[in-house]
Amino acid sequence: MLVHLQVMGIEAIHIETFLSLAQQHPVFDVRSPAEFELAHIPNAFSLPLFSNEERAIVGTHYKQINKQQAIKTALPFFAQKMVPMIETVEQILKTNKQPPTVLVHCWRGGMRSAGVAWLLSLYGFQVYTLQGGYKVYRQWVLQQFEKKYVLNIIGGYTGSGKTKMLQQLAQQNYPVIDLEEIAIHKGSAFGGLDTPVQPTHEMFENLLATQLYARATTYNSIIWLEDESQRIGNINIPIRFFEQMRLAPVYFFNIPFEERLNEIMHIYGNAPKEKIVNAIIRIKKRLGGLATKNAINFLLEDNIKESFAILLQYYDKAYTKGLYNRVNVEQIVIKIEAPTTNATNNSQLLQSLLKTSHHE
Template sequence: MAVVSLDIDTFLEKLAQQPLLLDVRSPAEFAHAHIPGAVSLPLFSDEERKVVGTAYKQESRQQAIKIGLDYFGPKMRPMVETVEKLNAGKEGVLVHCWRGGMRSGGVAWLLDLYGIKVFTLKGGYKAFRQWVLAQFERDYNLQVIGGYTGSGKTEILGKLARHGEAVLDLEALADHRGSAFGHLGRAEQPGQEQFENKLALALHALGAKPFWVEDESLRIGSLFLPNNFHDQLRKAACVFIDIPFEERLDHILKTYGSFPVDQLIVAILRIQKRLGPLETKTAINHLVEKEIRQAFAILLKYYDKFYTKSLNSRPADAKPLNRLNAVAVDTLRNTQLILQACSIP
């Protein structure tokens, strides 16, 4: 056998078949961001990478390779045995490092020598990142679901997906529900670069077909949507589900009302500059007095004001806003309303 080097497009075609994907960069590089689905199998530790890199810059490539071999030698057998277990039942292994150079080359040589079919990525993770950024410059066929906070838009997206519609769930990718309380009950958000990696692959999987996406601001929690993609989101055709305030407030209470008061207070303090000192103080006092509905009502009014401003500032060349009146946060009924409005059986 021989190691096969793939360009990024062919590499992604292979990746779609869900093979074992090995990232042989250092643990710190992997932790910062990586190709979703990759397994970390570092050739060098963070400190070893630093030593090899210093030798390369200050001495020579040959000296760096010698030092690298000293580190690599004792790891060969454990690495082969690890890959053998991870690769059970799969055909072929994808391997990459930062630039597609010595690290992926060394590991690929070892695995190929052992008899494992190996594919490497030309240009490494750097090439993948260039591909990621290019995805956000493409044009997409978006159909946006809008609605004030508490309208159950995320639930509608899920129902549309079960109906067979193509869906992009930005909040799931960002691991955040978008509001001040959006992080509650969820894992820590990925870093910005990792979020972009996940988003690019999700967009790639959708291809050229139209898909549904929830209306989002530029920022989701601590993360930002790529500017060009967000511009498309702002200009796309939007179906706006208009639900009465009290119905949405009920929905917010069901979603977040059971979280500990101290967590709710911390969430409010995160937006105190935008909410204002008086409203912040009043909302927190309501929470302290166990008046959860009153506290949430203050926040919902704030978000309604913010969202109305966003609607009124849609670009002049934006596609029409189709406003649908709904009586309650009813996922099934509101999904049917949307499908009927768009003439989808």
């Protein structure tokens, strides 16, 4: 297959080269819409050779009859898509003002990518395919979580403005990864209020691996993250990477309860009551029957602050348990007393601390 592709002027390339070229040229994923929706290479375009139904038919013929019959079945499906596929690629290249170079992949780097690559090459595009396809890409993704990184963690109780601090650091060109942004969830039972649907676990891994690789190769220095439990909504942080997070220094911002309560009010105070009640019920077993009842009653009486105060006390206890359930906690947790949740001020506090420690 590789020899045939090279004869046609199509080169099948290694994953590292493929991802490097993907920084400059569009990637076209020719798997079915269902495969793409489950997960894909970040920023790739869906250019399915077969619909979900067509893929099932071709696959059945391949398994139950033979390869030749599968190809005969596939060709009419392919034929009716040839012109639309070319026009789609042309439009994307025109929109992004790219030179006529495209990257194509399927699941294993087999017939689907070969067929589409042949068509696009015949039309005049410079085409590269991925050796081993998306399957090899997934192997690359999982390898990123096995690598060793130098991490620093922003810590603090719920409502401390940790995410805003990360954003401040990013604006100052510190290498930052916002796990909650990737997961589309703020972490607590209320983290999914009025947010889009979370990505699949596989897509989360793809996005995280891409950011880790970019930060490590571009900055070659410390990566800053927010302190998280392993689970963010319905997403689990890959265990190997999470273990590294648990061993990293934690810069814990100790901010007064009232300040944090005001921050929580600002973020969630206007959320629909029904959604807040449902979120409270989800943590009922851990919160306790009486606290759950009181939190809901305060909410229904429009005393939102008292309701949130009960919840914040619960999350403070849960966070304390997670914070101190670390190896060598006395050595890796650095407490910073901060009077407010002001992210700009706290970012300056952190940088002052870092400068001081470097001089010592």
